[in-house]
Amino acid sequence: MQASSSPRLDADDRVQLAQLRKVFHESGWQRKPTGRLMAELALQLLITFAGLAMIVLGDVWLVDAAGFLVATIGTAGVVTHTHTSSHYATSSRRWVNDALTYFGYPMFVGLSATYWRHKHLVVHHRAPNVIGVDDDADLAPLFALTNEEAARGGRVKQFYYERVQRWVIPIAVGANGFNMQIASWGFLLRALSGPRRRREHWIDLGAMLLHYVLCLGVPLFWFAASDVLLVYVIRIVLMGYAMFAILAPGHFPAEALRVDPNVPIDELSLQTGATINFTTGWLGRLMCSGLEYQIEHHLFPDVSHVYYPAVSGVVREFCARRGLPYRCFPWHVAIWKSWTVFREPARIHHSLASVRWDG
Numbered sequence: 001m002q003a004s005s006s007p008r009l010d011a012d013d014r015v016q017l018a019q020l021r022k023v024f025h026e027s028g029w030q031r032k033p034t035g036r037l038m039a040e041l042a043l044q045l046l047i048t049f050a051g052l053a054m055i056v057l058g059d060v061w062l063v064d065a066a067g068f069l070v071a072t073i074g075t076a077g078v079v080t081h082t083h084t085s086s087h088y089a090t091s092s093r094r095w096v097n098d099a100l101t102y103f104g105y106p107m108f109v110g111l112s113a114t115y116w117r118h119k120h121l122v123v124h125h126r127a128p129n130v131i132g133v134d135d136d137a138d139l140a141p142l143f144a145l146t147n148e149e150a151a152r153g154g155r156v157k158q159f160y161y162e163r164v165q166r167w168v169i170p171i172a173v174g175a176n177g178f179n180m181q182i183a184s185w186g187f188l189l190r191a192l193s194g195p196r197r198r199r200e201h202w203i204d205l206g207a208m209l210l211h212y213v214l215c216l217g218v219p220l221f222w223f224a225a226s227d228v229l230l231v232y233v234i235r236i237v238l239m240g241y242a243m244f245a246i247l248a249p250g251h252f253p254a255e256a257l258r259v260d261p262n263v264p265i266d267e268l269s270l271q272t273g274a275t276i277n278f279t280t281g282w283l284g285r286l287m288c289s290g291l292e293y294q295i296e297h298h299l300f301p302d303v304s305h306v307y308y309p310a311v312s313g314v315v316r317e318f319c320a321r322r323g324l325p326y327r328c329f330p331w332h333v334a335i336w337k338s339w340t341v342f343r344e345p346a347r348i349h350h351s352l353a354s355v356r357w358d359g
Contacts, residue, residue: 013322020315024311029311029312032090032304034093037090043077044323046074046322048075050074051066051072053298054067055067055231056068056077065310068235072235074110077244077286078109079105079109080105080287080289082101083289083291084290085100086116087302089305101116102207103207106208107207110181111184113200113204113207114200117185119135119319124136127259128271128274129256132269133261136251141343142172146347147346166340175240176243182341185208192205198292246291249331249335250276250277253337255337256274257273257346258274258347258349267316272319275336277294278330280292280327280331281328284331290308301313301344
């Protein structure tokens with residue numbers, strides 16, 4: 001069994017997970033708290049539009065700056081909340097999850113929903129941080145996240161990876177929102193032009209186009225084109241930083257294993273070994289929508305994020321009993337570690353004998 005295929009559970013792990021699922025069912029953690037989640041989404045949308053109102057009505061730069069900050073906090077919450085819907089964990093009705101995913105990704109931030117599902121659900125969750133499989137763990141050629149990547153190429157390239165990239169990444173993060181939009185457009189257009197296009201691709205396209213109508217076209221009735229474009233660009237740039245702060249801590253720190261695709265590895269060791277949790281305050285919880293509980297999410301992606309605080313104690317105990325890693329850092333430490341990996345790239349694990357130990 002190879003990590004690049006689909007890691008499987010051995011018989012004992014399967015029994016232990018089934019028992020854990022039973023605990024979840026008895027505790028009510030398998031239910032979809034749709035009402036609570038919709039109220040949470042409404043709050044995140046309200047914060048977003050409150051920030052936009054501050055930008056529109058503000059007469060001084062300080063109010064505008066505060067408006068952008070508030071809008072970014074709200075938008076980050078909507079995006080991460082949509083992540084829950086994309087895993088069909090918001091409602092027991094599939095169409096509700098689909099509708100919320102099309103609203104939160106293509107319509108709200110211009111990110112293709114079908115691209116996200118392929119990149120995140122199909123690839124990343126199957127093989128987190130597996131080199132050559134998980135694109136989230138591969139930023140080449142601009143950046144090297146592993147020591148083997150940093151050692152490739154001539155002296156100039158090695159000097160860049162060893163001395164320069166750490167200072168470039170803070171600037172590049174601001175372009176990440178646009179990079180994801182462009183990548184998702186490429187994925188969607190290829191799907192629509194190919195033989196396997198489906199109805200969801202057309203719905204995705206319609207929602208993507210509606211995003212630009214609502215965010216760029218409609219405001220032109222009241223504001224100058226230069227102002228509309230400037231606000232849009234600033235919002236996407238700020239979202240690049242917000243998403244780095246939320247997503248990078250889960251898999252970028254050196255403590256999150258980078259895995260050789262040819263190394264035999266079981267499902268539980270891969271999901272917990274390549275994943276890091278981080279702790280936040282109330283504002284971080286609003287922005288992250290459960291993504292601070294990456295280990296719980298990778299083990300149980302169909303569980304709604306509102307249960308993760310309660311689930312975490314049971315999962316931590318399960319990991320200790322099974323000899324699985326369970327790492328958790330304060331949010332600021334996890335963000336710092338996500339940057340330091342560009343200063344000291346992590347090593348690729350070619351042997352995973354030490355990932356699991358006797359609990």
